[in-house]
Amino acid sequence: MRIFDPHIHMTSRTTDDYERMAAAGVRAVVEPAFWLGQPRTSAASFTDYFDSLIGWEPFRAGQFGVRHFATIALNPKEANDPRCRPVLDLLPRYLDKDAVVAVGEIGYDSMTPEEDEAFAAQLALAVAYDLPALVHTPHRDKARGCDRTLAVVAESGIDAGRVVVDHLNEVTVKLVRDSGCWLGFSIYPDTKMTPQRMVELLREYGTERMLVNSAADWGRSDPLLTRATGEAMLAAGFSDDDVDKVLWRNPVEFYGQSGRLDLSDLDAAAAVDPQTGNSILRGGS
Amino acid sequence: MTPDSLRAALGGVPDPDWLDTALRRVTTEPTAITRLFPAAGRRCGRAALPDVPGWTADDAARVLLLTSLPGEHAAYAERLYQHGDAAERRAVLRALPLLPIGADGVPLLHDAIRTNDTRLVAAAIGPYARHLDQAAWRQAVLKCVFSGVPLANVADLDTRADGELTAMLAALAAERHAAGRELPADANDLLHRLTAALPREA
Numbered sequence: 001m002r003i004f005d006p007h008i009h010m011t012s013r014t015t016d017d018y019e020r021m022a023a024a025g026v027r028a029v030v031e032p033a034f035w036l037g038q039p040r041t042s043a044a045s046f047t048d049y050f051d052s053l054i055g056w057e058p059f060r061a062g063q064f065g066v067r068h069f070a071t072i073a074l075n076p077k078e079a080n081d082p083r084c085r086p087v088l089d090l091l092p093r094y095l096d097k098d099a100v101v102a103v104g105e106i107g108y109d110s111m112t113p114e115e116d117e118a119f120a121a122q123l124a125l126a127v128a129y130d131l132p133a134l135v136h137t138p139h140r141d142k143a144r145g146c147d148r149t150l151a152v153v154a155e156s157g158i159d160a161g162r163v164v165v166d167h168l169n170e171v172t173v174k175l176v177r178d179s180g181c182w183l184g185f186s187i188y189p190d191t192k193m194t195p196q197r198m199v200e201l202l203r204e205y206g207t208e209r210m211l212v213n214s215a216a217d218w219g220r221s222d223p224l225l226t227r228a229t230g231e232a233m234l235a236a237g238f239s240d241d242d243v244d245k246v247l248w249r250n251p252v253e254f255y256g257q258s259g260r261l262d263l264s265d266l267d268a269a270a271a272v273d274p275q276t277g278n279s280i281l282r283g284g285s
Numbered sequence: 286m287t288p289d290s291l292r293a294a295l296g297g298v299p300d301p302d303w304l305d306t307a308l309r310r311v312t313t314e315p316t317a318i319t320r321l322f323p324a325a326g327r328r329c330g331r332a333a334l335p336d337v338p339g340w341t342a343d344d345a346a347r348v349l350l351l352t353s354l355p356g357e358h359a360a361y362a363e364r365l366y367q368h369g370d371a372a373e374r375r376a377v378l379r380a381l382p383l384l385p386i387g388a389d390g391v392p393l394l395h396d397a398i399r400t401n402d403t404r405l406v407a408a409a410i411g412p413y414a415r416h417l418d419q420a421a422w423r424q425a426v427l428k429c430v431f432s433g434v435p436l437a438n439v440a441d442l443d444t445r446a447d448g449e450l451t452a453m454l455a456a457l458a459a460e461r462h463a464a465g466r467e468l469p470a471d472a473n474d475l476l477h478r479l480t481a482a483l484p485r486e487a
Binding site (some may be wrong): 051054055058059093096097099177252259260262 | 319320323324326327331368370371372374400401402403404
């Protein structure tokens with residue numbers, strides 16, 4: 001089973017997680033820029049975070065043969081803090097980077113006017129930089145938030161096929177499916193979505209435009225739930241090809257729209273650089 | 286390594302017109318390098334260049350963009366490094382010895398050597414490291430040994446290695462032996478060469 005996790009916050013995970021993910025078949029990940037738990041108080045703090053997403057984190061992933069890509073954005077939660085707003089002006093230089101395959105996570109948290117503004121501005125950046133967009137949906141007032149999200153996406157002029165609307169559930173799936181956007185599902189131990197519920201949704205709605213992610217972060221989450229979902233699909237009678245479509249080909253197709261998803265030599269990627277070896281696997285001296 | 290040999294080795298890149306245009310453009314419009322530099326990997330590829338061992342197309346293209354600038358090389362190198370991803374940073378480090386900047390790029394070497402990214406450490410210990418003071422240079426060599434960066438990346442290794450580096454390597458070897466571990470083979474060889482060259486005392 002080859003797995004592409006299209007949404008996981010590896011910054012919050014340990015190196016042991018990379019090792020377990022690689023052993024479970026995870027060969028590529030996309031790490032969306034998001035909130036870190038502790039609210040940030042300046043744009044400079046974001047710069048270091050974004051630099052890590054395109055520098056240190058891909059190196060760390062590479063130790064285990066995992067390809068690491070990122071999406072960059074000012075997240076909706078911190079878009080509400082005027083001290084963080086200057087981040088919007090820093091985004092263009094990051095959207096030019098090789099491993100940045102979308103603008104994200106953008107969208108709504110509390111549906112404030114500040115979030116409206118940041119959301120629209122960043123959808124415009126996605127259009128200007130010819131990148132897909134990863135859109136977070138709010139955890140509170142989700143159904144109405146989803147509705148409003150789709151209206152803003154439609155208004156922005158971005159092609160619906162270049163947008164994934166994430167963290168969906170039984171209540172929001174149909175709305176997004178009818179919009180033409182891609183559908184993201186975050187499989188959590190017991191909240192957003194579970195492997196079993198996911199299997200039911202795949203039965204009902206099919207495998208087209210469906211993206212399954214672990215969204216693992218600093219909270220209670222599990223980077224191996226992508227694999228668990230693949231196994232639940234097989235147990236429910238889905239074929240190996242269905243699993244490969246959902247867990248590999250779909251995310252490759254979605255993020256491949258960036259023109260930057262370089263998955264060549266994936267088998268040879270076990271070492272970051274064969275000339276230089278590494279310093280993490282051995283743990284130094 | 287010279288810009289001319291890098292340019293010749295890049296003859297077969299997927300999109301040679303892009304590179305030609307980009308190199309001409311930065312001579313008259315230097316600020317254009319800000320967006321050309323990150324795009325170089327996508328436009329020129331990242332394949333190894335057989336004519337210049339140890340070089341890839343993206344590194345070579347980015348180095349040429351920097352050497353093609355009409356001036357302010359140190360300022361551009363610093364900004365492109367600070368705003369670069371790991372591949373861009375590596376290219377800036379490799380360009381430093383080919384730029385007319387004297388020792389102005391040394392702070393970038395210090396930054397790279399502070400990281401644990403072996404790609405950056407390896408690029409920082411090449412020819413431009415002649416501008417590092419001896420203490421910083423020894424620490425960088427030890428960091429290579431410690432983190433598994435092959436010592437073949439270290440420029441002027443045998444001529445620059447001194448008694449203090451020998452002592453540091455011997456101490457690391459002793460620490461490893463005490464733990465039932467060995468130095469990497471290239472470091473062990475270096476230690477043997479250095480101790481063999483020392484005058485013997487009774």
